[in-house]
Amino acid sequence: MSTAVMNLNSNRASRFYDTTIGKKVVMAVSGVVLFGFVVGHLVGNLQIYAGADKVNHYAKFLQSMPGPLWGARIVLLLCLILHVWSAFELWLLTREARPVAYKKKSNPNSSYASRTMIWSGPIIGAFLIYHLLHFTFGTVLPNGLARLENGDVNVYQNMIVGFSQPLVTLFYAIAVSLLGVHLYHGLWSMFQSLGVSHPSYTPRFKQFAAAASILISVGNISIPLSVLAGFVR
Numbered sequence: 001m002s003t004a005v006m007n008l009n010s011n012r013a014s015r016f017y018d019t020t021i022g023k024k025v026v027m028a029v030s031g032v033v034l035f036g037f038v039v040g041h042l043v044g045n046l047q048i049y050a051g052a053d054k055v056n057h058y059a060k061f062l063q064s065m066p067g068p069l070w071g072a073r074i075v076l077l078l079c080l081i082l083h084v085w086s087a088f089e090l091w092l093l094t095r096e097a098r099p100v101a102y103k104k105k106s107n108p109n110s111s112y113a114s115r116t117m118i119w120s121g122p123i124i125g126a127f128l129i130y131h132l133l134h135f136t137f138g139t140v141l142p143n144g145l146a147r148l149e150n151g152d153v154n155v156y157q158n159m160i161v162g163f164s165q166p167l168v169t170l171f172y173a174i175a176v177s178l179l180g181v182h183l184y185h186g187l188w189s190m191f192q193s194l195g196v197s198h199p200s201y202t203p204r205f206k207q208f209a210a211a212a213s214i215l216i217s218v219g220n221i222s223i224p225l226s227v228l229a230g231f232v233r
């Protein structure tokens with residue numbers, strides 16, 4: 001491809017991103033990728049119920065493919081940056097369009113989930129930082145990362161130690177419930193941003209968004225609660 005054609009394409013892409021719909025599409029597409037990660041991560045974590053060996057083998061399996069693992073991490077990080085950046089720019093655009101705040105705050109057309117997007121996002125971001133310090137770096141685990149005799153990270157033991165602390169489990173429960181609310185509105189808006197909206201399918205999209213976000217929240221909350229309650233030890 002010649003430089004002129006590449007320049008033309010990148011100009012088109014940047015002009016598209018400058019529009020409100022362009023930012024919404026970037027937010028929707030990056031959100032789908034992040035959603036895929038959340039589902040995959042939950043399926044992996046639920047193996048805690050199958051015992052220590054199972055979940056530790058799963059973690060070892062992921063670590064045994066450094067190429068794809070780092071590829072996925074870079075794509076996820078890029079999607080996270082694009083998601084946060086486009087959300088921030090859309091928020092600025094809405095503020096500029098409405099310099100004087102509405103007298104009556106509650107807008108009957110905006111759901112609880114949509115009104116919480118702007119603060120559920122940053123709280124989930126804070127959770128993510130804590131979570132990485134918790135289980136990836138072990139910085140906030142009482143004794144740092146536990147390891148097996150062969151030196152591999154003992155993911156199972158780390159979760160048991162981590163979630164035996166009631167305040168930590170409470171924080172996870174709150175953050176993951178907020179993630180559910182965020183996903184509900186996010187999935188629902190994604191269908192609209194990508195133009196997949198039709199009176200006959202719309203109720204189904206809403207049902208899908210509700211079912212997916214509830215399942216993800218309940219699945220995620222079940223892990224710290226099961227540890228704290230002593231069902232998994």
Ligand code: HEM
Binds near residue numbers: 041128176
């Ligand atoms: C209560 C539910 C959760 C549990 C039990 C959990 C557990 C874990 C564990 C044990 C690790 C370390 C894995 C390893 O070292 O191999 C990890 C990593 C991670 N978790 Fe979670 N997680 C939960 C929820 C979440 C959520 C909701 C998100 C995103 C919003 C998330 C994002 C991540 C990321 C980005 C990593 C780093 C992955 C990497 O090293 O590439 N986790 N999680």
